[in-house]
Amino acid sequence: xxxxxxxxxxxxxxxxxxxxxxxxxxxxxxxxxxxxxxxxxxxxxxxxxxxxxxxxxxxxxxxxxxxxxxxxxxxxxxxxxxxxxxxxxxxxxxxxxxxxxxxxxxxxxxxxxxxxxxxxxxxxxxxxxxxxxxxxxxxxxxxxxxxxxxxxxxxxxxxxxxxxxxxxxxxxxxxxxxxxxxxxxxxxxxxxxxxxxxxxxxxxxxxxxxxxxxxxxxxxxxxxxxxxxxxxxxxxxxxxxxxxxxxxxxxxxxxxxxxxxxxxxx
Numbered sequence: 286x287x288x289x290x291x292x293x294x295x296x297x298x299x300x301x302x303x304x305x306x307x308x309x310x311x312x313x314x315x316x317x318x319x320x321x322x323x324x325x326x327x328x329x330x331x332x333x334x335x336x337x338x339x340x341x342x343x344x345x346x347x348x349x350x351x352x353x354x355x356x357x358x359x360x361x362x363x364x365x366x367x368x369x370x371x372x373x374x375x376x377x378x379x380x381x382x383x384x385x386x387x388x389x390x391x392x393x394x395x396x397x398x399x400x401x402x403x404x405x406x407x408x409x410x411x412x413x414x415x416x417x418x419x420x421x422x423x424x425x426x427x428x429x430x431x432x433x434x435x436x437x438x439x440x441x442x443x444x445x446x447x448x449x450x451x452x453x454x455x456x457x458x459x460x461x462x463x464x465x466x467x468x469x470x471x472x473x474x475x476x477x478x479x480x481x482x483x484x485x486x487x488x489x490x491x492x493x494x495x496x497x498x499x500x501x502x503x504x505x506x507x508x509x510x511x512x513x514x515x516x517x518x519x520x521x522x523x524x525x526x527x528x529x530x531x532x533x534x535x536x537x538x539x540x541x542x543x544x545x546x547x548x549x550x551x
Contacts, residue, residue: 294453296413302344303414306530307423313537314411320544321400321407329547330399336540337407344414354409355402362398369394412449421446422524451499458495462488 297303302310317333324330341351355362375389412420421442428438463473466487473484 294412295416296346296350298345298414300343300345300414301529302340302410304529305414305533306524306526307415307419308426308524309526309530309533309537310411310415311420311423311427313533314408316537316541317407318404320541321404323544323548324400325548326551327396327399328551329544330396330403332540332543332547333403333407337403337410340410341406344410346410346413351406351409351413355405358401358405362401365397365401366394369397417446417450419524420449426524447503454499455492455496458499459488459492462491462495 317337321330321333324333341348370386370390371384373387373390373393375387377385377387378391379386415423424445425438425442428436428441432438463471467473471484471487473481475481
């Protein structure tokens with residue numbers, strides 16, 4: 286299960302999407318998330334799905350790798366489905382004791398599930414196609430105008446990127462600790478949900494120690510390289526928008542216009 290989490294991972298590639306300016310991809314991801322909450326029917330979701338499918342195809346990221354990231358949130362999706370099926374009032378379709386499934390509940394459950402899946406997959410495409418350093422530079426560039434009001438743009442960008450980047454590292458460390466515990470006879474699979482959760486407690490202490498060790502190593506490495514956010518730093522590769530970025534902006538605007546028109550007219 287832990288190896289299935291793809292949040293924060295980068296999938297190397299030379300596709301059109303990989304070569305896009307990081308600022309364009311960050312803004313596009315944010316606007317795509319907003320568009321998912323603007324959509325109010327399945328036609329809008331179909332449009333969002335087609336747009337996301339086109340991005341996945343162009344990015345050449347394997348679909349299996351992307352869908353693998355949905356496994357860890359399966360419980361959340363299942364809980365959301367069950368909650369909406371039984372809690373929303375309306376026309377009763379199935380009666381199970383004191384519980385009942387309504388037509389409105391089925392509609393809402395499917396609607397929210399589709400939104401969550403598109404939200405997760407759409408957000409993961411940002412990290413899958415953007416290098417950590419590009420993500421940092423993109424966030425910092427987008428936050429740069431707020432420096433005038435005292436916002437520490439560079440520090441915020443660095444913290445966000447480090448946090449995102451080290452999710453796969455900590456997950457890998459957790460997997461190693463679990464395998465070491467299993468080699469010593471620990472059992473994480475049998476028993477009910479409470480017992481399985483209780484069996485994970487011995488993993489927390491070595492995981493915290495490992496996390497602090499990784500953080501200390503990173504801090505020492507940054508200090509050894511004379512890193513300081515207060516200094517004006519140059520970049521090896523400056524961000525520049527090219528023709529593919531302009532085309533992507535036009536396609537993004539077209540997508541947003543279609544979503545808004547679909548919301549207004551239908």
